[in-house]
Amino acid sequence: MFLLKNEEPLLIQKKSIDNLEEEIDTFRRALAVVKNQIREVKQKMAQQLSENELDIYDAHISILDDPELIDKTIDLITIQKVCADFAINVVAREYIELLEQLDDEYLSARAKDIDEVSSAVVKSIQGKSNQAIELTKPVIIVADKISTHQISVLETRFVLGIITAQGGATDHSSILYNAMGIPAIVGVGSQLNTVQYFNSIILDAEQGLIRIDPDPETLKAFEAQYESHRVEEKINLQSSHLPARTASGKHIKVFANIGNAKEAKEAQLRGADGVGLLRTEFCFLDRKTLPSEDEQYEMYKQMLDELPGKEVIIRLIDIGSDKMVSYIEMDEEENPALGIRALRLGFKHYDSLLRPQIRALLRLSAAFDIQLLFPMIATQQGLKDIKEAIHKEMIILKTEGVAVNTSIPMGIMVEIPNVALMPELFVDDVDFFSFGTNDLAQYMMAADRTNTSVASYLPKAIPGILKLIEKVTEIAHDRGKWVGICGGLAADTKLIETFIGFGVDELSMPSALIPKTKAFIRELE
Amino acid sequence: MIKDTVVVIDKIGFHARTASLFAKKAGEFESTVQVSFNDKTVNGKSMLGIMTLGAKSDTAIEIMVDGQDEKQALEVLVDLINNNFNS
Numbered sequence: 122m123f124l125l126k127n128e129e130p131l132l133i134q135k136k137s138i139d140n141l142e143e144e145i146d147t148f149r150r151a152l153a154v155v156k157n158q159i160r161e162v163k164q165k166m167a168q169q170l171s172e173n174e175l176d177i178y179d180a181h182i183s184i185l186d187d188p189e190l191i192d193k194t195i196d197l198i199t200i201q202k203v204c205a206d207f208a209i210n211v212v213a214r215e216y217i218e219l220l221e222q223l224d225d226e227y228l229s230a231r232a233k234d235i236d237e238v239s240s241a242v243v244k245s246i247q248g249k250s251n252q253a254i255e256l257t258k259p260v261i262i263v264a265d266k267i268s269t270h271q272i273s274v275l276e277t278r279f280v281l282g283i284i285t286a287q288g289g290a291t292d293h294s295s296i297l298y299n300a301m302g303i304p305a306i307v308g309v310g311s312q313l314n315t316v317q318y319f320n321s322i323i324l325d326a327e328q329g330l331i332r333i334d335p336d337p338e339t340l341k342a343f344e345a346q347y348e349s350h351r352v353e354e355k356i357n358l359q360s361s362h363l364p365a366r367t368a369s370g371k372h373i374k375v376f377a378n379i380g381n382a383k384e385a386k387e388a389q390l391r392g393a394d395g396v397g398l399l400r401t402e403f404c405f406l407d408r409k410t411l412p413s414e415d416e417q418y419e420m421y422k423q424m425l426d427e428l429p430g431k432e433v434i435i436r437l438i439d440i441g442s443d444k445m446v447s448y449i450e451m452d453e454e455e456n457p458a459l460g461i462r463a464l465r466l467g468f469k470h471y472d473s474l475l476r477p478q479i480r481a482l483l484r485l486s487a488a489f490d491i492q493l494l495f496p497m498i499a500t501q502q503g504l505k506d507i508k509e510a511i512h513k514e515m516i517i518l519k520t521e522g523v524a525v526n527t528s529i530p531m532g533i534m535v536e537i538p539n540v541a542l543m544p545e546l547f548v549d550d551v552d553f554f555s556f557g558t559n560d561l562a563q564y565m566m567a568a569d570r571t572n573t574s575v576a577s578y579l580p581k582a583i584p585g586i587l588k589l590i591e592k593v594t595e596i597a598h599d600r601g602k603w604v605g606i607c608g609g610l611a612a613d614t615k616l617i618e619t620f621i622g623f624g625v626d627e628l629s630m631p632s633a634l635i636p637k638t639k640a641f642i643r644e645l646e
Numbered sequence: 647m648i649k650d651t652v653v654v655i656d657k658i659g660f661h662a663r664t665a666s667l668f669a670k671k672a673g674e675f676e677s678t679v680q681v682s683f684n685d686k687t688v689n690g691k692s693m694l695g696i697m698t699l700g701a702k703s704d705t706a707i708e709i710m711v712d713g714q715d716e717k718q719a720l721e722v723l724v725d726l727i728n729n730n731f732n733s
Contacts, residue, residue: 176663183666188673189692216694223700231662231697 133243136204144198148205150447151245152185155238157406159185160571162273167609169301169633177269177293180231181238190216206246213239230289237268248409256280261322263313272297276383277633278390282306282324284331286313306331361392361636367645373621375639376434376629378607382420385427387632392639395432397555397629398494398607399424401478402439405446414477418484425489434555434605434629436494436534437507438478441466449474458569463497464507471510479514487524494555498533501546508550536560541589544596554597555629558586558608586610591623598624605629614641621645647712648720652727659702662693664731669693671726677713679723690723 304326376397377388441462467475679690688695
C-alpha cells in the first residue's frame with residue numbers, strides 16, 4: 122500500500138513587482154503552458170476515454186480561458202502591483218468560495234476544478250512542474266485527494282486501487298478512475314487518516330468494501346480470487362512479446378509511441394517490437410530554461426536504456442502550435458498550427474534549439490539502433506536543409522573524436538498534404554515515411570484538431586487518408602523504402618487489415634494497446 | 647441598453663456546461679452582456695461568473711445587453727435559454 126502524503130501547500134507570497142508588463146506576460150504564458158499540458162493529457166487519454174469523459178479537460182481549459190478570471194488577475198497585478206502567482210490565487214479563491222457557498226454538490230465539485238487548474242498555473246509561474254505520483258511497485262494508493270492531472274499521468278500498472286478521503290461521484294477524478302479501470306473508493310472521509318503505512322488493505326471496489334488489516338482467512342480467500350484474475354491478464358501479456366503475424370503469415374511490426382522514460386519502460390513491458398515515435402517534446406516542456414545538449418543526451422539515453430536492442434525512431438522537436446514553451450520568443454500567430462512550428466521554429470533558433478538536439482542524438486547513434494524522423498516537412502528544400510544540418514554536425518562530431526553512425530536512417534512525417542500527394546519528390550532522399558494521421562486529417566479537412574466544435578470533420582478524412590497511404594506505400598516500396606503509421610488510426614482495428622493489405626510495414630501506437638492489437642492481427646487471415 | 651427576463655429550464659440550472667455555452671455565445675458579440683439573479687450581477691461572457699449565480703432550474707434570470715449589436719445579441723441569448731441550450 123502507498124500512503125500519499127498531502128502535497129506541500131503552495132507557498133504563495135505577496136511580492137510587489139516593478140515590471141508590470143513582464144508580470145502580465147508571465148501570467149499569460151503560464152496560462153498557455155497549463156492549457157497545453159491539459160491538451161496533451163487529453164490527447165494521451167483520447168484512446169481510453171469517451172467523448173463525454175474527455176469534456177473534463179475542455180472544462181478545465183474553459184476555466185483558463187474565462188475573460189473574468191483573466192481580467193481580474195491582470196487588474197490585480199496592475200493596480201496592486203503584486204506578483205502573478207499571488208494575483209491568480211486571490212482571484213481563483215474568490216470563485217471557489219462563492220461556488221462552495223452555494224451549497225450545491227455539483228457546483229462545489231466545479232470549485233475543485235478551479236482549485237486544480239489555478240494551482241497548476243501558480244506552479245507554472247513558480248517554475249514547478251505538476252507533481253506526479255512516483256510508484257515503484259504495485260500498491261493501493263491511499264490519499265486525501267488526487268488531482269485529475271496526477272491521475273492522468275499515473276503509471277497504471279503499479280496501481281492496484283485508490284482510496285481517497287475527499288471526493289464524490291460527480292468528481293472528475295471518479296470519472297477518470299472508472300474510465301481507466303482503476304478500482305477506487307472515494308469520499309471515505311477523515312477516518313482514512315487513521316490508516317498507517319504498514320497496514321494491509323483489501324479494496325473491493327465492486328462491493329464498495331475496504332478492510333484494514335483483514336484476518337488471515339479473509340485475506341487468503343480474497344487473494345485467491347484476485348490471483349485468478351491476474352493470471353488471465355498475464356497470459357495476454359506474454360503472447361504480446363512475440364511478433365504479430367496473420368494466419369497466412371503476413372508480418373507487421375507493432376511499435377510504441379512514447380514520450381518519456383516511463384513510457385519507454387511501459388513499451389518494453391507491453392511487448393512493443395520497437396518504438397515508432399519517440400516524441401522529444403518532453404525535454405522542452407515543463408521547464409523554465411532551454412535544455413542543454415548534455416541534458417538532452419542524458420534524457421534520451423535514459424529512454425533508450427529501457428529499450429535494449431530495439432529499433433527506435435526519434436522525432437525531432439515539434440513544439441510551437443499547441444505546444445509552447447516560455448523560454449523561446451514565439452510570435453503571436455493567427456494560425457499557429459500553420460505557422461512557425463517544429464523544424465520551422467527549430468531553424469529560427471538553430472543554435473539554441475535544433476543544433477543541441479541534433480548533436481545529442483548523433484552522439485547516441487553509434488551505441489543505439491536509432492533513426493531520425495523529421496516533423497512538418499512540406500518541401501524538398503525543407504528536407505534538404507535538415508539533412509545538410511545533420512551531415513554538418515556529423516563531420517564536426519567526428520573531428521571532435523565522437524563515434525557517430527554516419528548512415529543513420531532518416532525519414533519524414535507524412536502529415537502535410539503536399540508530402541502525402543507528392544511522395545515521389547521525397548522518396549529518393551528518405552529511408553522511410555511515417556504517417557501522422559491526426560495532423561494529416563486536420564490539414565486535409567481544414568479543421569483544427571484542438572477545436573472541439575469542428576471535431577466531427579476529422580473522422581471524415583479517413584477514406585482520403587487510406588487512399589494516400591496506399592499510394593505512398595506503393596511508391597516507397599518501389600524504391601525499397603518502408604512506411605509506418607504513428608497517428609491515431611494505427612490502432613484502429615477496423616482499419617488494420619486494410620493497412621496490412623496495402624503492405625504498410627509498421628504500426629505505432631500507445632503501449633497499452635499493443636497486446637490487444639497483436640492478438641487481433643493474429644486472428645486475421 | 648436593452649434587457650429581458652427568461653426562465654432557465656435546464657434540469658440542473660446554470661451549471662458548468664450550460665454556463666459555458668451561454669458565455670461562449672455571449673462572447674461572440676461586441677456588446678457587454680450582464681446576467682442578474684437574486685440581486686447579483688455578473689459578466690455574461692464569463693462561465694465562472696455565471697456559475698457563481700447558482701441559478702437553479704425554473705428560476706428567472708435577467709439578461710442586460712449594451713452595445714452596437716445589442717438587439718441581435720439579446721435575441722440570440724434569450725433563444726439559447728428558451729431552447730434549453732440546444733443551439
